[in-house]
Amino acid sequence: MTLIAQAASGWFRWDWITNNADAIWDRTLEHVYLTALAVGIGLIISLVLSVVSLKWRPTYQPITWVTGILYTIPSLALFAFLVPVTGLSVLTAEIGLVSYTLLILIRNIVTGIDAVPADVLESAAGMGYTQGRRFWDIELPIAVPVIITGIRIATVTVIGLVTVTSLIGLGGLGFFILRGLQNFSSPIGTTQIFIGTILSVVLAVAADVSLAGIQRWLTPWANRGVAE
Amino acid sequence: MIELSDVSKTFRGTDAPAVGRLSLNVGVGETVVLVGPSGCGKTTTLKMINRLIEPTSGTIVIDGQSVTDVPAHELRRSIGYVIQQIGLFPHRTIRQNIATVPGLLGWEKWRVADRIDELADLVDINPDMLDRYPSELSGGERQRIGVARALAADPPVLLMDEPFGAVDPIVRARLQEGLLSLQERLHKTIVLVTHDIDEAILLGDRVAILNVGGHLEQYDTPAEILRSPASPFVADFLGTDRGIKRLSLIPIRDIELEHGPVVSADAGSEEIEQVMAASGVDWIAVGSDGQLDGWVPREDVRAAGSLTGVALRPFETTLDISDSLKEALDAVVSSHTSVAAVFEEGRYLGMLSIDTISEEIVQ
Secondary structure, three states: OHHHHHHHHOOOOHHHHHHOHHHHHHHHHHHHHHHHHHHHHHHHHHHHHHHHHHHOHHHHHHHHHHHHHHHHOOHHHHHHHHHHHHOOOHHHHHHHHHHHHHHHHHHHHHHHHHOOOHHHHHHHHHOOOOHHHHHHHHHHHHHHHHHHHHHHHHHHHHHHHHHHHHHHOOOOOHHHHHHHHHOOOOHHHHHHHHHHHHHHHHHHHHHHHHHHHHHHHHOOOOOOOOOO | OEEEEEEEEOOOOOOOOOEEEEEEEEOOOOEEEEEOOOOOOHHHHHHHHOOOOOOOEEEEEEOOEEHHHOOHHHHHHOEEEEEOOOOOOOOOOHHHHHOHHHHHHOOOHHHHHHHHHHHHHHOOOOHHHHHOOHHHOOHHHHHHHHHHHHHOOOOOEEEEEOOOOOOOHHHHHHHHHHHHHHHHHHOOEEEEEEOOHHHHHHHOOEEEEEEOOOEEEEEEOHHHHHHOOOOHHHHHHHOOOHHHHHHOOOEHHHOOOEOOOEEOOOOOHHHHHHHHHHHOOOEEEEOOOOOOOEEEEHHHHHHHOOOOOOOOEOOOOEEEOOOEHHHHHHHHHHOOOOEEEEEEOOEEEEEEEHHHHHHHHHO
């Protein structure tokens, strides 16, 4: 016991954690805030772009093309490019983070809507649904499982990416990782890296599990046993 | 009720029309079946009635009003629509599915609830089922829900596109019976599409036989079509068993029954031999006063010398006077005695032999 404590004390400082509990909590909240904002805005933009590409099919290819390019730009490069324009701000961070959600979300929304069975669409039209109402009442709800799957992937991705925004003075839990790297040789530094990393992972897992729960709650009709 | 006049539909990118100058009248409360091979435009014709497909030319009038007088979605809310794959909404309970059109029409909640109870009763759905989701139901159950949903707002017209095409034959037969009894009570104006001529004969008050390109070959009652096909195409489409199909439309009631080789239980061996010889059979039926107890093969009677102590065999297939000659034929060919015993409310009326039935086939 004492041996482990001694070995651990070489790179790990409990007292740093207890002394900085408030800061850790604040940074965790910032992490959640930056993630939620990015996924929320990303979802709204993606819904609009998905509706556009569903209504005018030829636009789907260019839209996935552009969002695909955004997805491949290294985040570091994107921030370096944006800082001269938008400064060290939440706006800069969010432009980057939102960009990374678009491809995942749009793909899942469009795929989900496309997967709505043709007979469901025909019967809905045949009973007198207008196109718009059919989209909101029938197509979108049926696509919800696929869409939420996309939201889960986007959320986990963004939680990882938020740490990078520490480079522009934000970063949520990434703030500790960056600090830790800056004084890597001290036990405080390694403690900071450790806490920043562990809590990011915990956040990602917690977000994924709760979204899966929301998905089950929103779609009680899915995964029911099939009679026959 | 529904009048199609010179209706044509040519799809974009094709030269030949899918439906060319088709005119067809459907009376109030009538069931009309559109039948024909694939490519005959029957589904296209059906979908032009509720404007899921817009005609290239011609007019369609329902109850004196052109279908183009109102927006398509409003028109469709007043027409029931049932398709082969049913298209129930998987994310909504059965109750919510049935409430679809009343919901679109903005009915009040209590009225929708009352109507759902009524429909559940009408199409024989267990009320427990109403709060389940479509994926939890069998194919036959889903089909009945589809019909209930189409009838929800009590539309005068019902369009059905191969409604029983996706279920197995046993369930199909049950659903067909269900539709017939439903129609007896509701008297909707029904247009039904099928590729199955037997289904058309069974369900249609009138049958429209379409050829490729939506060409109307014959439009008449099933009995008339079977009796005199208007063209070689129709005769070919009806099949070589046309005469047998016609039997399904003739009730036993219309045929004179034979008394049959029936003697009372106390008949002597001489009488028995006489009756068997007169009917040209090697068995004797036993019964009296509207009762039919069973039958005995000749050997058994001869061995015993009389009917006392001889074990009677039951008639395996018995028919009701309201059954069709088709059912009589099935009974005859599957029975040991080559006849079918006919009853009315349990009272023995007489027998039908294969000879009597084949006379009807030839006619």
